Amino acid sequence: MKNSLLLVIAIVIGLVPAMAKNLSFETYKQKPKLVVVVVIDQFRSDFLTRYQKDFMPASSLGFNHMMNTGAYFAQSTYGILQAMTCPGHAMILTGSYPAQTGIQINEWYDIKNKKRAYCADDEEFVFSPRRLKTTTFGDEVKNIHPDSKVFTVSLKDRSAIFLGGHRADMALWYEDKPNEWVTTKYYNGGKTPAWLAKINAKQKTKGDLEAKNIEAALLGTEATMDLAITALTEEKLGQRNNSGPDILGLSMSNHDILGHKEGPDSSNLKKLTLFEDKMLAKLFNALKQKNLLDKTVVVLTADHGIPPAGDILRAGKIATGELDFLGVIKLANEKLTKELGSSGSTPWIEGVFASHVYLNRTRLAEKNIEAGRAQDLVKDIFAQLPGIYKVVTREQVLQAKIPYFDLRFPVENSFVSDVAGDLMLIPEPFFAQKTGATVNHMTNWNYDNSVPVIMWGPKWFQAGVYAGSRIVDIAPTLSFISGVLPPAKASGRVLDEAFKQKN
Ligand SMILES: [Zn+2]
Secondary structure, eight states: OHHHHHHHHHHHTTSSOTTOOOOOHHHHHSOOSEEEEEEETTOOTHHHHHTGGGSOOGGGOSHHHHHHHSEEEEEEEOOOSSOOHHHHHHHHTTOOOHHHHSOOSSEEEETTTTEEEETTEETTTEEOSTTOOSOOHHHHHHHHOTTOOEEEEESSHHHHHHHHOTTOSEEEEEETTTTEEEOOTTTGGGOOOTTHHHHHHHHTTSOOTTOSSHHHHHHHHHHHHHHHHHHHHHTTTTOSOOSSOEEEEEEEOHHHHHHHHHOTTSHHHHHHHHHHHHHHHHHHHHHHHTTOGGGEEEEEEESOOOOOOHHHHHHTTOOOEEEOOHHHHHHHHHHHHHHHOOOTTSOSEEEEETTEEEEOHHHHHHTTOOHHHHHHHHHHHHHTSTTEEEEEEHHHHHTTOOOOHHHHHHHHHHOOTTTOOSEEEEEOTTEEEOOSSSSOOOSSSHHHHEEEEEEEOTTTBOOEEEOOOBGGGHHHHHHHHHTSOOOTTOOSOOOGGGBOOOO
């Protein structure tokens, strides 16, 4: 009696998964020949739900097809402090948090070398995945099946690079000058596939794919999908006699480029979403034409979301605003000088970058002042700025003493020692640091963290709408299905509730 009551309580509070499922051995033996990972940049989870009625019917093989016949995790979450392109793409196929991947934000202030750093920069190759401190699903596939091909494309270098991982055969991205698809020497010595020349020659006759207008967004989205489908055809992905799966990763960046300018609720963003529906159908039709549908797993997801535009929030009486740190930096510098003396030739606050405050650590060391003391001296000055929710200090993170229950998980998941500042300024929902963009995503709040995940592959996954997944679950699930090791630091779980019970 007592035991069964405990079991009921355990199920109710979620300690025991109520519906753990298994694959039959017959199904497990059949491995995918191809895994296609489709990322739509800034594709918040409601883009699929709000426009579902406007999408083409499932028979046309677009979004409705994936939602209807795939395992649709309608609201998956990142659970990180600052949702953006680099950490997002680095998480999708590593199954790991930024604290594990080393990719906390897109750009930061490198306090050791006193210069700007970028997630995909590389002194030797200009761009590479070498800042990524773990393996991806593709790396693990290639560790076991070196003849598998990993091929990625995106307008953004960082998106193609982190989907590809360390062992990618090729990652292609777009440069507006020279208006071409390019790579770096990290991949195949910089030699792009021969078939790319024709595509680039055609691109030369067209405009900038990254321009911030709907025409360029449609053009760029189609160009990205066409490039991916050409890679599928020319590289014979999933169509060779190799032992493991090939991987095709593509990230459609225009949704983000236009979203920053117009916000997620503009009629153009709807127009672009309906076009993405057509592009997904184009991909599925290509798979169908090559007889790959029953040998392929397709994953659809996004790297982060976005808040509504400021004018919509204000009209709806929801507090919003841009944080301007200039005034408080001055106050903080004055306080530190008063308490700690002269900062020398560099101010006490060296900079504020992406909501991280960097203190003059060189001077603190010279004067033998504990960093935690300096952080505590100015913490409240920043906390009082309107629009700031909480300020977390570096010392609080290092000692695992974050005093705010809702921030412990995202801050600890995201903290990378070489990247993070001395103070992390966490804005209230709908507030963000002033940038050039009209709308920006850079927070732990749900509008930035909630994205869809669809695992499609009717042989392995049971159609249905599911709850309770995290982005870090994608890579462990793909590894499990493919019979390769999970990425080295993967900390997600296998989404076994979506496994097909019988074939
Ligand atoms: Zn963005």
